[in-house]
Amino acid sequence: MNFNLVYRLKSKSLWMDVVFYFLCALLIAVVFYYFLFLLKDYYQNQKIEEINKKIAVYGTQEQKNSEAKVFDYKKKIDDFTVIINNHKISSNIFTFIEENTLPTVWFSNFSMSESSNDLRLSGESNNMETLSHQISILENNKDYVSNINILNSQVGAGGTIRFVLNASLNPEIFKSKTVIQSNGN
Amino acid sequence: MEINKPITSIILIVIIAILIFLFVLPKYQESRALQITLVEKQAEYNGKSVYYAKISDLLLGIENRKDELEKINSSLPPDLFISPLIYFFEKKGSENGLIVKSIVFSELSPISLEKNSSLNTKKGVRNITFTIDILGNYQGLKNFLYSLERSSRLFQVNTISFASTESLGSKKSSQLPAYNFKLEVTTHSY
Numbered sequence: 001m002n003f004n005l006v007y008r009l010k011s012k013s014l015w016m017d018v019v020f021y022f023l024c025a026l027l028i029a030v031v032f033y034y035f036l037f038l039l040k041d042y043y044q045n046q047k048i049e050e051i052n053k054k055i056a057v058y059g060t061q062e063q064k065n066s067e068a069k070v071f072d073y074k075k076k077i078d079d080f081t082v083i084i085n086n087h088k089i090s091s092n093i094f095t096f097i098e099e100n101t102l103p104t105v106w107f108s109n110f111s112m113s114e115s116s117n118d119l120r121l122s123g124e125s126n127n128m129e130t131l132s133h134q135i136s137i138l139e140n141n142k143d144y145v146s147n148i149n150i151l152n153s154q155v156g157a158g159g160t161i162r163f164v165l166n167a168s169l170n171p172e173i174f175k176s177k178t179v180i181q182s183n184g185n
Numbered sequence: 186m187e188i189n190k191p192i193t194s195i196i197l198i199v200i201i202a203i204l205i206f207l208f209v210l211p212k213y214q215e216s217r218a219l220q221i222t223l224v225e226k227q228a229e230y231n232g233k234s235v236y237y238a239k240i241s242d243l244l245l246g247i248e249n250r251k252d253e254l255e256k257i258n259s260s261l262p263p264d265l266f267i268s269p270l271i272y273f274f275e276k277k278g279s280e281n282g283l284i285v286k287s288i289v290f291s292e293l294s295p296i297s298l299e300k301n302s303s304l305n306t307k308k309g310v311r312n313i314t315f316t317i318d319i320l321g322n323y324q325g326l327k328n329f330l331y332s333l334e335r336s337s338r339l340f341q342v343n344t345i346s347f348a349s350t351e352s353l354g355s356k357k358s359s360q361l362p363a364y365n366f367k368l369e370v371t372t373h374s375y
Contacts, residue, residue, distance in 0.1 A: 020190045023197040030204045037212035044219040051226040058233040063240065070243045073254060079310050080257045083339060083373055090342035091330040111346035 088114050088174035096144055096173060097121075105134045109164075117146075117169040125161045128153070135165070144173040259337040265293075265313060265374040273336070274317055274370075281328040283321035283366075291316045291369075310373050314343070317368045322361035333370065344369040 093112055101107070102125075109122035125131040131153060138145050150166035247254060271288050278285040294312045319326070326347070333340040347364040 016190045016194070020194050020197075023194050023201065027197055027201050027204070030201055030209055034204065034209045034212060037209065037216045040216050041212065041219055044216070044223050048219070048223055048226055051223070051230050055226070055230050055233060058237050063237055066244050067237075067240050070240055070247065073247055076254075076257050076261055080261055083261070083310070087339060088341055089334055090345060091327060091334060093345075094327055094330075108349045109347070111344070113344045114341070115343055 088171075090114055090174060092173050092175075093119065093169070096141075100137050100141060102130055102134050102137070104130050112169075114174055117171055119167045119169050120164070121167070122164045123162075124156065125163065127159065128155075128161050131161050131163055138165075138167060142170075144170050146170050256337055260339045261310065261373055261375060262338075263375050265311065267313075270313070270315070270338075270372065273338075274315070277329055277332040277336075278319060278321075281321070281332065282325040283319045283329055286318040286320055286365075287316075288318075289316040290314075310375060312371050313374055314369060314371045317366075317370060319366040319368065320363060321366065322363055324361065326364070326366050338372055341371045342368055343371055 090112070097107070104126045105123060106125075107121050107123035109120070111120040112118070125134060135148060135151065139148055146168040148165055148167045151163065152165075153161050153163040156162040267290055274288055275285050291314050293314075319329070321329075326345075330342060333342065345366065345368055347366040349362050349364055
């Protein structure tokens with residue numbers, strides 16, 4: 001009797017059983033997963049619908065009006081901030097001139113441009129020494145006067161000196177917090 | 186009944202392959218897509234709830250700071266009306282002993298707000314420029330300028346020029362000398 005043949009037949013049948021039962025288990029698992037995904041989809045769809053209902057609560061006309069109001073104010077505040085940051089106080093120039101003018105100097109004509117930072121003054125002093133001192137005071141005030149670029153003076157009636165001067169101002173002079181101080185005379 | 190295991194196994198493989206490719210895999214992909222949608226919807230809901238809660242807070246803040254914001258409103262009025270401005274200049278001039286000889290509405294231009302160029306495309310801020318001729322004394326002019334600076338509406342004086350109406354020789358008279366002032370004043374509006 002050939003025992004080897006019996007042994008090989010038995011071994012083949014065992015492997016076939018393993019493969020068969022494994023495939024049966026796989027089929028059950030595939031069907032199980034199909035129903036699992038089906039159930040999962042159902043619950044996820046339900047959740048999405050719930051969230052959609054919650055989202056629909058937002059964006060009502062009242063909320064849109066509030067939103068528009070907030071953005072309107074935001075725009076106003078932003079615009080106002082830019083304007084106020086660039087705002088210049090022109091009256092500072094008068095405080096500066098008052099603080100830095102000698103008692104024996106008078107101004108008759110005044111012209112100031114905040115955009116070009118130019119100051120043009122015409123006036124009179126009692127003598128050339130006083131005018132020189134006055135110019136020196138303005139020139140030494142480097143915080144607010146960049147330079148004096150035109151100076152024209154001539155002796156008038158009675159020995160008084162008539163003059164015209166052009167000064168370039170430092171834009172700092174127009175800043176609202178600027179505290180003008182005398183440079184001393 | 187004896188099952189023919191090799192043949193049944195082949196049939197099972199075919200059935201499993203059909204089930205996987207025709208049913209399970211599409212269902213799995215659908216489930217993944219729904220999961221992504223769910224996460225997106227949840228994020229959208231969270232975002233909206235936080236956004237509208239913030240809007241409510243801001244609105245409450247606006248209500249609490251109505252006085253300050255009212256000042257901004259008066260600084261930047263929504264509409265341009267020239268008559269109240271002319272009345273204001275006349276009133277402040279006479280209060281400070283000045284005679285307003287003329288007011289010329291000289292310019293209306295959009296302001297260049299660099300930072301907010303995108304915001305201003307809807308309704309930008311405009312510059313309104315006036316040229317004002319005034320007669321009066323120096324102290325009056327200073328007070329007039331202080332009135333403009335203290336006003337709830339923002340005024341910026343661009344140019345100031347004046348010349349004495351009297352000769353320099355009369356500067357020692359007891360009365361304050363009178364000057365012809367010319368001011369260029371800019372204010373803003375939407």
